[in-house]
Amino acid sequence: MMIEISCVEVWREISNYIDEATDPELRDRMKAHFKVCKHCSAVLDGTRNVVRLIADGAEFEVPASLSKRIYAKLDSQLRKS
Amino acid sequence: MEDQLIDRCLGGDHEAFYELMRPYERAVYFAAVGVLHNSADAEEVAQEAVLKAFNNLSKFRREAKFSTWLIQITINEARMRFRKDRAHLYESIDEQKTDEEGDYRPKDFADWRDIPSEELQRRELREALKRALQSLDPKYREVLVLRDVQHMSIIETAQVLGISEGLVKTRLLRARLQMRDALAPGIDGSWTTGRAEFKKVRPW
Numbered sequence: 393m394m395i396e397i398s399c400v401e402v403w404r405e406i407s408n409y410i411d412e413a414t415d416p417e418l419r420d421r422m423k424a425h426f427k428v429c430k431h432c433s434a435v436l437d438g439t440r441n442v443v444r445l446i447a448d449g450a451e452f453e454v455p456a457s458l459s460k461r462i463y464a465k466l467d468s469q470l471r472k473s
Numbered sequence: 474m475e476d477q478l479i480d481r482c483l484g485g486d487h488e489a490f491y492e493l494m495r496p497y498e499r500a501v502y503f504a505a506v507g508v509l510h511n512s513a514d515a516e517e518v519a520q521e522a523v524l525k526a527f528n529n530l531s532k533f534r535r536e537a538k539f540s541t542w543l544i545q546i547t548i549n550e551a552r553m554r555f556r557k558d559r560a561h562l563y564e565s566i567d568e569q570k571t572d573e574e575g576d577y578r579p580k581d582f583a584d585w586r587d588i589p590s591e592e593l594q595r596r597e598l599r600e601a602l603k604r605a606l607q608s609l610d611p612k613y614r615e616v617l618v619l620r621d622v623q624h625m626s627i628i629e630t631a632q633v634l635g636i637s638e639g640l641v642k643t644r645l646l647r648a649r650l651q652m653r654d655a656l657a658p659g660i661d662g663s664w665t666t667g668r669a670e671f672k673k674v675r676p677w
Contacts, residue, residue: 400576407646435579438653445602446621446652453599454499455512458519462498463491465520466527470487 397421402432410440475539482530490527497540500623504544504633507618508551510607518554522547537632544625544633548615555611579650580657605655613648620645 397418402425408414409422426433455461481489494501501522505515525546533542606614619630620641631638 400578403579403650404576404646407649408642410649435650435653438657439579439649442649442652442656443621445598445656446617447624454502455516458502458516459495459498461516462502462519462523463494465524466490469524469527 395421397425399425399429399432402426402429403435406432406436406439409436410443476535479530479533479535479539482527490530493539494523494526494543497543500540500544501547503618503622504547504615505551507615507622508548508555508611510611510614514554514558515551518551519547522550525550538629541629541632544619544623545635548633577647577650580654601656605652608655609648609651613644613651616641616644617648617652621649 402422405414405418405422409419414422426436475493478489478493482493502515502519505518505522506512509515509518522543526543529546533539606617609617615634616630619625619633620627625633627638627641631641634641636644
């Protein structure tokens with residue numbers, strides 16, 4: 393018989409769940425919880441979306457010519473030596 | 474390959490250092506942004522980190538990965554810059570390294586169905602993500618950037634930040650949930666998917 397899991401326990405493990413880093417028994421208990429708890433299911437969906445959006449790199453534009461400018465201080469030191 | 478480049482660099486071949494750095498330029502910049510969240514400062518810190526790595530290459534112990542060592546230098550430089558900029562505040566980004574207290578309670582916004590990024594205005598999304606990231610405590614933002622942007626493993630992230638793997642996971646959890654809470658209100662107004670409107674369910 394599967395032991396129920398509380399919402400607080402679910403929130404504590406939700407990041408590991410998204411990363412598929414929970415043990416199988418806990419994973420099953422959480423899956424069963426998501427089926428019956430709208431709030432936790434919403435938290436799961438939302439957090440998954442956030443991880444996906446961040447990984448998409450939408451926010452993280454690399455400045456143009458970073459490749460040159462990142463060496464500015466090193467170049468300056470080497471020129472002086 | 475990297476070992477050879479390091480040996481060449483230590484032998485005086487400076488070009489080898491540029492070659493060694495090339496795969497990690499973006500990672501260095503993003504690591505700095507993760508702490509500072511100001512692109513101008515981040516770029517300056519990235520330049521400092523590159524210089525420091527070059528000047529201290531002889532101290533690199535090859536037990537760890539070069540990228541881990543490099544990103545550690547970057548994070549340390551960024552933190553020093555952060556502390557300097559905020560010397561008048563009592564906020565500290567590396568105070569207790571013990572487990573965080575208490576459980577984080579994510580807000581109840583009812584369903585947040587899949588909002589495909591292609592349905593949102595790219596710029597609006599970028600601004601919202603930026604604001605949400607800025608709202609995070611730096612110690613959470615660091616972990617989020619290293620894990621979810623740079624795709625570093627938990628172990629690597631722990632090594633770079635000098636904290637336990639357990640603390641990486643705890644901070645990552647908080648960072649992700651806080652981002653979700655910061656972004657979810659967008660579904661009430663500016664972002665829609667064209668599907669049925671979401672019912673607001675607020676505890677207040």
